[in-house]
Amino acid sequence: MSKTTMSEDRVLVERFKQGDEAAFEILVNKYSGRAYQIAYGVLGSREDAEEVAQDVFIRIHRALPKFRGDAEFTTWMYRIAMNLAKNKYRWNKIRGSKVNISIDAPLEGGGDGSGEERRIDLPDSRMTPDEKSTFRELEKSVRDELDNLPDIYREALVMRNVEEMSYEDIANALNCKLGTIKSRIARGREELRKRLGL
Amino acid sequence: MVHAMIKNSYEHNCPTPELLSDFCDCGAVDSDLEMTAIARHVDACDVCRRTVEAYRQLDRLVAAVCKPPVGLEKRILAAVKASGQTPVDSPWRLRVFRLVQVAAVVAVLALAAAAVMRYMQPDKDVTLAENTPEPTAQIATVETDTKTSPDSGGAVAVDETHPERLRATGSVRGNDVQAVGIDRNGARAAAPVAQYYLPTAVRHVWTTSDLQQSRRLLDALAKANNGVIAWTDAGAQAGSLTGKIQLEDGKLQALVDNLHSRGLQLVSPSLPQPGTGAKVKFTGQAITYDLVLVRAEQ
Numbered sequence: 001m002s003k004t005t006m007s008e009d010r011v012l013v014e015r016f017k018q019g020d021e022a023a024f025e026i027l028v029n030k031y032s033g034r035a036y037q038i039a040y041g042v043l044g045s046r047e048d049a050e051e052v053a054q055d056v057f058i059r060i061h062r063a064l065p066k067f068r069g070d071a072e073f074t075t076w077m078y079r080i081a082m083n084l085a086k087n088k089y090r091w092n093k094i095r096g097s098k099v100n101i102s103i104d105a106p107l108e109g110g111g112d113g114s115g116e117e118r119r120i121d122l123p124d125s126r127m128t129p130d131e132k133s134t135f136r137e138l139e140k141s142v143r144d145e146l147d148n149l150p151d152i153y154r155e156a157l158v159m160r161n162v163e164e165m166s167y168e169d170i171a172n173a174l175n176c177k178l179g180t181i182k183s184r185i186a187r188g189r190e191e192l193r194k195r196l197g198l
Numbered sequence: 199m200v201h202a203m204i205k206n207s208y209e210h211n212c213p214t215p216e217l218l219s220d221f222c223d224c225g226a227v228d229s230d231l232e233m234t235a236i237a238r239h240v241d242a243c244d245v246c247r248r249t250v251e252a253y254r255q256l257d258r259l260v261a262a263v264c265k266p267p268v269g270l271e272k273r274i275l276a277a278v279k280a281s282g283q284t285p286v287d288s289p290w291r292l293r294v295f296r297l298v299q300v301a302a303v304v305a306v307l308a309l310a311a312a313a314v315m316r317y318m319q320p321d322k323d324v325t326l327a328e329n330t331p332e333p334t335a336q337i338a339t340v341e342t343d344t345k346t347s348p349d350s351g352g353a354v355a356v357d358e359t360h361p362e363r364l365r366a367t368g369s370v371r372g373n374d375v376q377a378v379g380i381d382r383n384g385a386r387a388a389a390p391v392a393q394y395y396l397p398t399a400v401r402h403v404w405t406t407s408d409l410q411q412s413r414r415l416l417d418a419l420a421k422a423n424n425g426v427i428a429w430t431d432a433g434a435q436a437g438s439l440t441g442k443i444q445l446e447d448g449k450l451q452a453l454v455d456n457l458h459s460r461g462l463q464l465v466s467p468s469l470p471q472p473g474t475g476a477k478v479k480f481t482g483q484a485i486t487y488d489l490v491l492v493r494a495e496q
């Protein structure tokens with residue numbers, strides 16, 4: 001997290017406290033993706049991650065007037081995202097195992113609605129069509145394997161890929177020592193590599 | 199470092215997977231010296247080079263997999279607006295203020311009562327006053343879209359030429375559908391203590407084995423709450439029904455619990471969920487409830 005970003009965030013928080021809703025929108029545009037990714041890491045479900053991401057900013061909107069500038073906005077946001085995601089995780093566990101409901105409704109426009117549009121952004125525009133399709137296949141396997149990975153490895157691996165989230169940030173959000181995070185990322189990578197036969 | 203290398207492999211003298219992983223995240227290796235040593239080794243060792251390449255490829259893949267969905271920001275802002283929250287401390291201040299008011303009124307009443315009519319019971323006033331619903335906060339109603347725009351994460355593209363058809367099929371969106379817990383009783387297990395407010399507009403998709411029977415059930419439940427469900431049943435033959443009703447938040451929770459207990463399956467992840475009464479903070483506000491009944495596959 002750069003110093004500029006920190007002070008930018010402070011200015012935005014101050015502006016919001018003075019009643020400027022646009023400042024809040026900027027914070028949402030800037031950080032909603034990270035909140036989503038943190039939740040995805042914990043939950044391994046895109047639908048749940050989106051619900052949590054929405055909840056994170058509802059909470060932030062409510063609590064921001066009381067937010068003191070001495071903590072970084074991102075640190076605070078990571079922690080809220082982490083706590084809400086963990087709550088949701090526990091709640092899912094209480095509700096029992098999952099089944100997929102098949103819905104007998106005609107869907108116009110096609111698509112399963114679970115994320116086709118998420119993949120509009122190509123991983124690398126320089127790839128040939130063949131490479132892209134291989135990447136797509138791999139991406140699907142990674143998604144499946146990632147969802148089945150032990151939680152602590154998935155959390156660490158996904159957070160490792162959250163933009164601008166440092167090892168320190170991850171350790172902070174997961175409330176672990178730096179060494180623990182390093183080793184979870186390493187084991188997560190190794191486990192995933194083995195499962196995918198890479 | 200040298201120790202770690204030896205520990206891992208006596209044949210190749212390779213760094214441990216953990217060191218290779220740190221090496222991929224340059225900054226994670228403790229010293230430049232170590233970094234250089236690993237780089238040299240990786241350059242010379244096929245096994246380790248393949249591992250490092252695999253880790254880097256995995257990083258790209260994981261990044262692609264956890265890319266946030268398109269339109270997330272918009273939906274978050276809509277949810278924030280719909281939640282219509284005044285800052286979090288306000289309800290508490292209101293409540294404290296209210297309690298102080300109540301206490302003052304009760305004190306006066308009690309004094310008067312004690313002086314004039316000794317047999318009166320001021321406790322009763324306290325109970326009544328505390329049960330008075332809190333004033334409903336001013337909440338902006340956000341129409342959660344029946345007209346799902348392509349970028350709002352919906353599963354259904356809007357067919358402008360057949361809007362009625364869209365309404366009939368209820369525009370089932372990606373987020374309307376989720377994996378559902380099998381355990382009916384499990385849903386009633388202890389809820390998290392966190393308190394949520396319901397948004398002013400809630401949209402739920404329910405599956406049912408019998409559309410018309412469920413419709414009659416809903417009509418009866420609505421009537422019991424002095425409400426009427428406005429149905430759009432053009433899509434009944436296509437296997438779905440769409441209805442709309444205005445309800446107080448607490449009654450909506452009761453309705454959801456009731457439908458669940460009668461065997462309907464809620465597939466939308468949004469609150470209120472069956473059994474979440476303890477999780478939700480009810481204010482008595484009116485909620486526009488859009489519901490879509492979908493015939494489940496047998």
Ligand SMILES: [Zn+2]
Binds near residue numbers: 239243244245
């Ligand atoms: Zn080697």
